[in-house]
Amino acid sequence: MKGVIESSLGWRRICYQYAFRTCAKGQRSAGAGKFQSPDVLCIILRMQIPPALNLLAISGSLRANSTNTALLGAAALLAPEGVAITVFEGLGALPHFNPDHADTPSPEVAAFVQAAVDADGLVIACPEYARNIPGTFKNALDWLVGSTQFPDKPVMLFNASPRASDAQAALRLVLSTMSARIVDDACITLDLLGRPWNAAAIVLDSRLAEPVRKALATFCNAIQ
Incomplete structure (x- = not known):
């Protein structure tokens, strides 16, 4: 079962306990050097206290074991208190962009456009294919272009590979054309090659978790 991860007040301890058990279980099953663990993204954590900020996280990859999606899952677990991060999982279900259907969308x-509009900010992690952003992700952004509520939307960028510089440049160009407000101080590159x-392993690795935590804090402070 694929679900949505939300991080909020009252659930942080549960997140870390689950992450620890999951990562430890994966390490024990790694016998032949292959890291295996249950997918942290299968957990559904519901909020008991309304958060101060709601962020929408969007992965540009459709791969089941995408490091970009894992990075966003970790971000949901590492979010500051009072911040809820929802990981969008419907990228592959969006139809091809057609301007004729902009006023009567599927x-x-x-649902995707409304989620993006309602979010206080977007957290994006996107891979690089052929020195550009993947077509499926560009397709999602195309559906947002016509929204009159998207301009000035705060955005932070996670880059899971130092090699993906061309995709980051292309993504920034597209977002700036859409009048998004990229918070540069909150954009980071991590080496997950x-x-x-998976999300649990990232959370438990301080070399990765700390930059993510600091970037999220910077982003939230910039948009509050």
């Missing part, structure tokens, strides 16, 4: 598109990271 339910999937309408070389092993199949």
Whole structure:
């Protein structure tokens, strides 16, 4: 079961306990050097206290074991107190962008646009394919172009690979054309190459978790 991760007041301890158990279980099953663990994204954590900020996290990858999606899952677990991060999972269900359908979008598109508009900010992690952003992710952004409520939307960028500089440049160009407000001080690059990271492993690695935590704090302070 694929679900949505939300991080909020009252649930942080549960998040870390689950992350620890999941990561430890994965390490024990790694026998042949292959890291295996249950997918942290299967957990659904519901809020008991309304958060001060609601962020929408969007991964540009459709891969089931995407490091970009894992990075966003970790961000949901590491979010500051009072901040809820929802990881969007419907990227692959969005139809091809067609301006003729902009005024009568499909339910999937309408839900995505509304989620992006309602969010206090966007957290984006996008891979690089052929020195650009993936077509499916550009398609999602195209559906947001016509929204009159999107301009000045705060955005922070996570880059899971130091090699993906061309995609980051292309993404910034698209977002700036859409009049998004990119918070540069909150944009970071992490090196997740070389092993199949999941959200729990990122949370438990201080070399990765601390930059994510600080970037999120910077982003939230900039948009509050």
